[in-house]
Amino acid sequence: MTIVDTPERRQLRELTRAFVTREVLPYLDGWERAGEVPRSLHETAAKLGLLGIGFPESVGGSGGNLLDSIIVTEEIIRSGGSSGLIAALFTHGIALPHLVASGNDDLIDRYVRPTLAGTMLGALAITEPDGGSDVAGIRTCARRDGDHYVVNGSKTYITSGVRADFVTTAVCADFPGSGELALLVIEKGAPGFTVGRRLEKLGWHCSDTAELSFVDVRVPVANRIGPEDTGFITIMQHFATERLSLATQAYATAQRCVELAIRWCRDRSTFGRPLAGRQLIRHRLAEMHTRAEAARAYVHEVAARVAAGEPVVTEVAMAKNVAVAACDHVVDAALQLHGGFGYLRDAEVERHYRDARILGIGGGTTEIMNEIIAKGMGL
Numbered sequence: 257m258t259i260v261d262t263p264e265r266r267q268l269r270e271l272t273r274a275f276v277t278r279e280v281l282p283y284l285d286g287w288e289r290a291g292e293v294p295r296s297l298h299e300t301a302a303k304l305g306l307l308g309i310g311f312p313e314s315v316g317g318s319g320g321n322l323l324d325s326i327i328v329t330e331e332i333i334r335s336g337g338s339s340g341l342i343a344a345l346f347t348h349g350i351a352l353p354h355l356v357a358s359g360n361d362d363l364i365d366r367y368v369r370p371t372l373a374g375t376m377l378g379a380l381a382i383t384e385p386d387g388g389s390d391v392a393g394i395r396t397c398a399r400r401d402g403d404h405y406v407v408n409g410s411k412t413y414i415t416s417g418v419r420a421d422f423v424t425t426a427v428c429a430d431f432p433g434s435g436e437l438a439l440l441v442i443e444k445g446a447p448g449f450t451v452g453r454r455l456e457k458l459g460w461h462c463s464d465t466a467e468l469s470f471v472d473v474r475v476p477v478a479n480r481i482g483p484e485d486t487g488f489i490t491i492m493q494h495f496a497t498e499r500l501s502l503a504t505q506a507y508a509t510a511q512r513c514v515e516l517a518i519r520w521c522r523d524r525s526t527f528g529r530p531l532a533g534r535q536l537i538r539h540r541l542a543e544m545h546t547r548a549e550a551a552r553a554y555v556h557e558v559a560a561r562v563a564a565g566e567p568v569v570t571e572v573a574m575a576k577n578v579a580v581a582a583c584d585h586v587v588d589a590a591l592q593l594h595g596g597f598g599y600l601r602d603a604e605v606e607r608h609y610r611d612a613r614i615l616g617i618g619g620g621t622t623e624i625m626n627e628i629i630a631k632g633m634g635l
Contacts, residue, residue, distance in 0.1 A: 259323045259556045268309070268324060272331035275304055281336050287462040288607065291454065292419060293344045295377065301345060302374030310349070315356055316369035322497055322563045325349070326504045326556075333508035334515075336604065339611045340460035342505055347416040349501060351378035351424045353494045354439055358482045367422055367441060379420035381411040381442075381468055382491065391426070391491055394437060396470060398427040405440060405480070407448075407473040417466030418454050420444060425470075426491060429484045437487030441479040448473040459610035496562055496569070498619045499576045503555045506579035506615045509608050510548035513590035516605050517541060520594050537593070544586045551582035570632025573625040580616040587612045 259265075279300055287293045301307040310325035311317025329342055348371045355363045370376035387393050396409025407427055417423070422443045429438040442449055452467035482490060518541055521531035531537045558575040561568050587609045591598040598605050616622045 258553070258560055259326065265324065265327055268320075268327055269331045271304060272306060272328050273335045275301065275306060276332055276335035276337050280332075280341065284337070284341065284462065285601075287344075288340070289461070291461060292464040293341065293462050295374075295419070297345060298377065299374035302372060307346075307348070307374055308372045311352070311356065311368075311372055315364050316372040322500065322559055325497075326500065326559055329501060329504045330508045333505060334512050336512075338462070338607055339505040339509055339615065340463045340607075342501075343415050343460050344463035346501075347380070347420070348372070348378050350380040350415075350494070350498050351420075351422075353497065354424055354481050354490050355441070357490070357493075360481070362478065363441060363481065376421045377416060377419050379414055379416045379423045381414050381417070381423045381425045383411060383413045385410060385412045385467075391437070392488060394426050394428055396425070396427050398429060398438060398440060398475070400477075401474075403477050404474045405477065407440065407442065407470045407475055409470050411468040413455070414466050414468055415463055417468055418451055418464035423468065424481065426487055429487070436485050437491070438484045439481040439487045439490060440475050441481065442470070442473060442475050446473050446475065457614075459607075459613055461607075461610075495620065496572045499572050499625075500555065500559050500562065502615050502619045503551075503576045503579035504559075506576075506583035506612070507548055507551040507555055509612055509615075510544070510551065510579075510583045510586035513587050513605055513608050514541065514544050514548050516608075517544065517590040517593045520597075524595075531593070540589060540593070544589050547582040548586055551579040555579050570629055573620075573628040573632075576619070577616075577622055577625045577629070580622060583612050583615060 279297065298307060305318040306328055308316065308318035309320045309328050310322060313319050332342060333339060352368050352371060355368050367376065367378060371378050382391060384395060387395070396407065396411065398405035398407045409427070411425070414423070422441050425440050425442050427438055427440055429436045444451070448471040450469045452469055455465040455467065457465060518532070521537055521541065524531050555575045558568060558571045562572065587605070590605050591609045594603055594605050597603050600606060
């Protein structure tokens with residue numbers, strides 16, 4: 257199984273490339289230095305239909321499925337964008353699926369439609385300061401009080417947490433650490449909900465990241481996503497698409513860095529000869545290209561199986577690790593081939609080198625993926 261490149265998907269690639277060329281490349285460096293992308297970019301992407309790819313038209317999306325979303329992600333990076341841009345512009349890809357799957361028309365009308373129209377921004381808050389990847393150990397607690405929950409706790413490493421208008425938040429529905437989880441939509445501006453400091457990071461500079469604090473925040477019961485004790489299952493069900501998105505960002509970054517390295521090695525001469533004229537350099541480029549293409553092929557295969565409804569939890573974990581390993585190798589080699597220029601902020605490859613480091617951490621670390629793989633092996 258693989259992603260079939262239909263005429264519609266070729267048009268989607270062309271639309272995405274045109275969007276990046278016109279709306280992103282002239283401004284990306286400025287956004288990197290500002291620490292965020294403008295809200296207007298979300299509206300522009302929405303008007304073009306890119307923001308809603310992978311979401312059904314019935315909830316305000318543009319239609320398509322996981323495979324179409326992968327194409328958009330791939331093309332944004334291959335066209336000169338970055339995984340940091342993906343994180344900033346498509347945070348709704350992890351904030352909204354839980355709401356859509358719930359079928360709650362009220363939540364869809366209040367949060368999903370405006371977000372897909374680019375007029376509202378959402379974030380997903382799961383990770384806590386002392387919890388890491390331990391979803392079952394979440395300690396942010398929601399105590400029922402009539403028609404409201406009273407929420408206390410904190411979250412960290414929240415992508416788009418500074419700009420988000422609402423946060424899809426994982427909470428304990430019983431007592432801290434009980435494992436009985438629920439998902440609540442908590443709006444910015446609710447008394448007791450504060451956005452802490454903007455976190456400065458190694459990479460993903462154009463994607464804002466925040467710490468969040470909840471002190472006696474009253475959240476209407478109507479803002480609960482699904483039944484009270486189904487939060488853990490809901491979170492687990494949507495991890496596959498998040499991990500495949502990160503895997504796509506990884507192999508696409510590797511592919512882009514191969515292209516940048518080839519271009520540099522053809523143009524750069526040392527001791528009277530182009531770098532690309534040396535066998536050692538050609539073989540290194542060949543190895544980089546092979547790793548990137550092999551990762552892409554495997555991620556596409558696994559994504560096609562997920563889109564077909566197959567329960568391939570182990571394969572998703574393997575796809576993420578394979579793509580991240582390929583990306584780590586290729587971005588390092590590409591920067592090395594660029595020499596001193598590769599170390600400068602003026603070099604695109606430098607941004608990819610920084611941005612790539614998070615891909616083996618976000619969405620479940622490489623080590624957590626290995627645990628999943630080991631369980632799939634019966635170990």
